[in-house]
Amino acid sequence: MSSEERRNSLADQAAAWIPPWQRPTPPAESPSGDPDSDLPPKGPDPSEIPAAPADGTGETLGNAAGEGAEQGETAERGAERTDAAEQGAERADRAAQDPAAGVPTKQPAGRRRAAPAPAPAPELDDAELRGALEAILLVVDEPVSELTLAQVLEQPAERIGPMLDEIAAGYTAAGHGFELRRAAGGWRLYTRPEYATYVERFVLDGQSVRLTxxxxxxxxxxxxxxxxxxxxxxxxxxxxxxxxxxxxxxxxxxxxxxxxxxxxxxxxxxxxxxxxxxxxxxxxxxxxxxxxxxxxxxxxxxxxx
Structure with a gap:
């Protein structure tokens, strides 16, 4: 073959050569012949790559192919980084969102909303407050403080003391056999001293245990x-x-x-x-x-x- 024919043949081969990154990827096959296997795709067949001629043309084509391959790998790495960044952003968004309601579970300190204050308890009128205090005082087994009564009834503490004084004055004016008075830092109902003998007779019934x-x-x-x-x-x-x-x-x-x-x-x-x-x-x-x-x-x- 003449040198002119050799050059034409090399030019035809160079024109017909397709870079690896532009070639269609054939479906990967597993050793068992299943095309859906997860094996990595095979590389190009070495027989399809044209042989490098003896002169310097083959070296030039090889260098061009190497440069193209490097550019293709760089482009693929950039695409992978972009995909990874997008996936990271998506994961961050999903982590910040409540899976059920889609509302961020954490908010910046400046944007957090304060919990709504509980609704204040309705204020009782004097008749209802009086009845509630009398009902509690009938079942206590020790003197109860004004603060405890205010907390139980969910009423202002400044209303409890005057109401107890009013109840005590009413019992005394009505001449009941019991009275309401302060004792041991609290309030409790007691029998009146003038009826102590009758109470002792009923409670003790001759079984009094006295101190020596x-x-x-x-x-x-x-x-x-x-x-x-x-x-x-x-x-x-x-x-x-x-x-x-x-x-x-x-x-x-x-x-x-x-x-x-x-x-x-x-x-x-x-x-x-x-x-x-x-x-x-x-x-x-x-x-x-x-x-x-x-x-x-x-x-x-x-x-x-």
Whole structure:
């Protein structure tokens, strides 16, 4: 073959050559012959690539093919990055959206809406408030404070105190056998003192359990000297009072309230039950001791020293 014919043949081959990125991709086949297999597509058949001639034309075509392949790979990478960015944006949007309602589950702090305030409870009129207070006071087993009553009835606390005073005054004016009064920091219904004998006869029925003289003396010392240690009580009474203290604690009239800093001995004080049983609002309501002291109390104190 002449050199002229060789050049024409090479020119025809170069014109007929198709770059790999422009060739149609044949369907991939698995070894079992299934075209739907997930095997990667096969590369171009080496027999379809024209052989490079002996002169420099083949090298030029090879370089052009290599450059085209590199450009195709760069374009494919750019497309992959674009697809990945779009997929990431879609995932972020889906994560920010509630799957059920399509509303963002998280909002910026400045855009969050405050929860609506609960509707205020309707204000009761005086007659209904009075009846509600009387119903509660009939079932309580210990004095209840004005704040607790206001919270239960969902009414302003400033209405509870005047209404309780009005109820108490009404009971007294009507001459009922019971009365409403303050005790132990709260309010409770009590029977009137003039009917105490009838109440005792009905409740106790001859089975009265009374405190001994020693228990009453010890309880009086604790009430007026609280907080006080057992050794101080024994010194005032002149006898050991450990057993009496245990009895008063078991009855719920006296309780421990810490320890003395110097000696570490337990301190005792009266309880809320003590105030409730005596009908007192606080220990400040205890009667003064001065009228009950003997005239020569100082001489007696010196003699005991």
């Amino acid at each position: 003289q020693a228990a009453l003396e010890t309880l009086a010392v604790v009430a007026y000297k609280q907080p006080v240690t057992r050794s101080r009580i024994s010194a005032i009474r002149g006898v050991n009072c450990d057993g009496v203290i245990r009895t008063l604690v078991s009855r719920g009239l006296v309780e421990e309230c810490g320890a003395e800093p110097d000696s570490g001995a337990f301190l005792y004080r009266t309880t809320t039950m003590f105030l409730e049983k005596l009908g007192l609002n606080s220990v400040d309501d205890l009667p003064p001791l001065a009228p009950f002291l003997p005239d020569d109390v100082e001489e007696l104190a010196d003699a005991t020293r």
